Amino acid sequence: MLRVENLGKRYGAGCSRCERDGAADRRCPYCGSVWGCRGIDLEVFNGEILGIVGESGSGKSSLLRCLYFDEMPTQGSARLYPYQQGTRNIFEASSQDRRAIRNRFMGMVYQNPLMGLRMAFSSSGNVAEKLIAANWFHVGSIQKRATNLLDVMEIPLARIHEAPKTFSGGMQQRVQIARALANHPPLLLLDEITSGLDLSVQARVLDLIRKIQREWQIGMIVVSHDLGVIRLLTDRTVVMRDGHIIEQGLTDQILQDPQHAFTQMLVHSLL
Amino acid sequence: MTSPYNFAYLDEGSKREIRRAILKAVAIPGFQVPFGSRELPIARGWGTGGLQLTLSLIGPTDRLKVIDQGHDDSVNAVSIRNLVVATTHIETTDVTDQATIIQSRHRIPDDPLRPGQILILQVPQPEPLRHVEPREAQTRRMHAERDYSAVWLGLYEDIVRFGQITTGADYPAVVHHRYMIKPTPIPRWDLPKLHQAPFLTLLGAGRERKIYAIPPYTDVEPVAFEDYGFETEKFLSACRLCGSREAYLDELWDAKIQERIYQCSDTAYCRKRQTEIGKGDI
Numbered sequence: 001m002l003r004v005e006n007l008g009k010r011y012g013a014g015c016s017r018c019e020r021d022g023a024a025d026r027r028c029p030y031c032g033s034v035w036g037c038r039g040i041d042l043e044v045f046n047g048e049i050l051g052i053v054g055e056s057g058s059g060k061s062s063l064l065r066c067l068y069f070d071e072m073p074t075q076g077s078a079r080l081y082p083y084q085q086g087t088r089n090i091f092e093a094s095s096q097d098r099r100a101i102r103n104r105f106m107g108m109v110y111q112n113p114l115m116g117l118r119m120a121f122s123s124s125g126n127v128a129e130k131l132i133a134a135n136w137f138h139v140g141s142i143q144k145r146a147t148n149l150l151d152v153m154e155i156p157l158a159r160i161h162e163a164p165k166t167f168s169g170g171m172q173q174r175v176q177i178a179r180a181l182a183n184h185p186p187l188l189l190l191d192e193i194t195s196g197l198d199l200s201v202q203a204r205v206l207d208l209i210r211k212i213q214r215e216w217q218i219g220m221i222v223v224s225h226d227l228g229v230i231r232l233l234t235d236r237t238v239v240m241r242d243g244h245i246i247e248q249g250l251t252d253q254i255l256q257d258p259q260h261a262f263t264q265m266l267v268h269s270l271l
Numbered sequence: 272m273t274s275p276y277n278f279a280y281l282d283e284g285s286k287r288e289i290r291r292a293i294l295k296a297v298a299i300p301g302f303q304v305p306f307g308s309r310e311l312p313i314a315r316g317w318g319t320g321g322l323q324l325t326l327s328l329i330g331p332t333d334r335l336k337v338i339d340q341g342h343d344d345s346v347n348a349v350s351i352r353n354l355v356v357a358t359t360h361i362e363t364t365d366v367t368d369q370a371t372i373i374q375s376r377h378r379i380p381d382d383p384l385r386p387g388q389i390l391i392l393q394v395p396q397p398e399p400l401r402h403v404e405p406r407e408a409q410t411r412r413m414h415a416e417r418d419y420s421a422v423w424l425g426l427y428e429d430i431v432r433f434g435q436i437t438t439g440a441d442y443p444a445v446v447h448h449r450y451m452i453k454p455t456p457i458p459r460w461d462l463p464k465l466h467q468a469p470f471l472t473l474l475g476a477g478r479e480r481k482i483y484a485i486p487p488y489t490d491v492e493p494v495a496f497e498d499y500g501f502e503t504e505k506f507l508s509a510c511r512l513c514g515s516r517e518a519y520l521d522e523l524w525d526a527k528i529q530e531r532i533y534q535c536s537d538t539a540y541c542r543k544r545q546t547e548i549g550k551g552d553i
Contacts, residue, residue, distance in 0.1 A: 099416045118403070118424075125428045132427065133420040138497040139430050161431060
C-alpha cells in the first residue's frame with residue numbers, strides 16, 4: 001500500500017556538512033538546522049495497522065505531516081499504490097495531484113481537532129467538504145453519506161448540523177474520523193488521537209478505530225507515545241528516537257521482547 | 272480649457288501599469304492580477320478600483336456612463352462622473368447603448384450591452400475564498416490547485432440549514448472553467464448576463480489592489496449542485512412605473528398606501544421603457 005524510503009525532513013536552511021554527515025547529530029553544529037526525521041524506511045500493507053511510537057520530539061508527527069503533505073520532506077520518496085500503481089514518488093507529484101491524493105487516497109486525524117476541522121461549519125458540513133473535494137456534487141448523496149458516517153461514529157443525529165466547536169473533545173475526534181473516512185480512503189493517518197481525552201472516551205474512540213479497521217480493511221498508521229494504544233490497535237510497530245527508526249517489528253514482539261535499550265526503557269516505563 | 276490635472280487624473284506611468292495589469296487579466300480570465308492601487312481624491316471602498324480602470328482606459332472620444340446600484344443619479348455615481356469629466360472633459364450619458372465605457376457598482380444594466388462596450392465593475396472584496404481562508408498566500412495556493420471545496424461548502428451549509436441557497440449577491444462563479452470569482456455584489460439576476468457576453472467586463476478592487484476580467488464570449492458558470500441548481504431572483508410584481516417584468520426590481524415600502532411596491536433598479540432602462548409605452552420621461 002505505502003512504501004517510504006529514506007524520508008527526511010529538515011527544519012532550517014541546511015548546509016553541505018549536514019547534507020553529508022547523515023548519521024551525525026540531529027542538530028547540525030555548523031548551520032543549526034534540525035532534522036525532524038531522517039532516513040525513514042517503512043512499509044504499510046493493505047488493511048494493516050502500523051504503529052509509530054516514541055517519546056515527544058522523536059519525529060513521529062513530522063513523519064506523518066510529510067506523508068499527508070502538510071510539509072514537504074527534504075529528502076526521500078514515498079510510493080502509494082493507488083496513485084499510479086505505486087510507480088511514482090508522491091512527493092514529485094504536482095500540487096494539484098498532491099491535493100487529489102490527500103482527498104481520495106488518504107484521511108488524516110490530527111491530535112488537535114482545530115487542525116482537522118472547520119469549527120465554524122457544521123459537523124455534516126465538515127464531512128461534506130471532503131466529499132465535495134472528491135467531486136461529489138449531489139446534495140442528497142452528500143447528506144446521506146455524511147449522516148451515515150456520523151451515525152457510525154456515534155454522533156447523535158440530532159446534533160450533526162451543529163458546529164464541532166460546541167462538541168466535547170471526544171466528539172470532535174469522532175467527527176474528525178468521520179471526515180477522514182468520507183471518501184473511503186485506503187490509508188488513514190492517526191496522529192495522537194487519544195491525547196487529552198479521558199480514559200473512557202479514549203476507549204470509545206479506540207473501539208471505533210478497531211471496528212472500522214475490521215469492517216473496512218483500511219491501512220492505518222497510528223502515531224502515539226502511549227504504548228497502550230499501540231498494543232491495542234497495531235499489527236506492527238516502529239520505534240523512533242531522535243528522528244530515526246531504532247527498532248521495528250511485530251507489536252507483540254516489540255512489547256514482549258524489546259531489543260534496543262531505548263525500547264526496553266520505554267516498555268518498562270509504563271506506569 | 273486648461274485643466275490643472277493630467278488627462279484622466281492619473282499620471283501616464285500609472286495608467287500604463289494598470290493597462291498592463293488589465294491585459295494580463297484579460298489573458299487569464301478570472302485570475303486576480305495584483306496592481307499598485309493609486310491614491311485618488313475619493314476614499315478607498317468608494318469605487319477606487321473601478322475608477323482607476325476607467326481613468327486608465329478612457330480616451331477623448333469615449334462616452335462614459337456611471338451607475339450605482341442601477342441609479343445614474345446617486346451620490347457615488349455623480350461624484351465619480353464629475354471627477355472623470357473634470358479631468359477629461361469627455362461626454363457622459365445615461366443611455367446604456369450610447370456609452371463606450373460603463374462603470375457600475377453592484378449592477379449590470381438591464382439593457383443588453385453590445386460588442387465593443389466595456390463594463391467596469393467596482394469590487395469591494397475580490398477574493399471568493401476570503402471568508403474561509405484569511406491568509407493571502409493560502410488563497411493563492413487554493414486558486415492554483417482549484418481547491419474551491421470551501422466555497423461549495425458554504426452553499427451546502429445554506430441548503431442544509433435553510434433548504435435553499437441564500438446567497439443573494441456576490442454569488443460565486445467559475446470563469447472559463449478555471450478560476451472562481453466573486454462577481455462583485457451584483458444580484459444573482461445579473462450573473463447570467465456575464466456568460467458568453469459580447470462585451471468586456473473588468474473588475475477592479477482598489478482597496479484590495481486586484482484587477483480581474485471576463486473577456487467577451489467567455490463561459491461564466493455559477494456554482495451549483497446537481498440537485499440544487501442556480502436560480503435568479505423572482506419578482507411577484509411588475510415595475511410600478513414602466514410595468515416591466517424583465518428587469519431587476521427594487522422592493523420599496525410605500526408608507527402612504529401601506530403596501531410593498533416594486534420598481535426598476537436600472538433607472539435608465541425604466542425611463543426608456545416609460546418613453547416607449549408613452550408615459551413620458553419622469
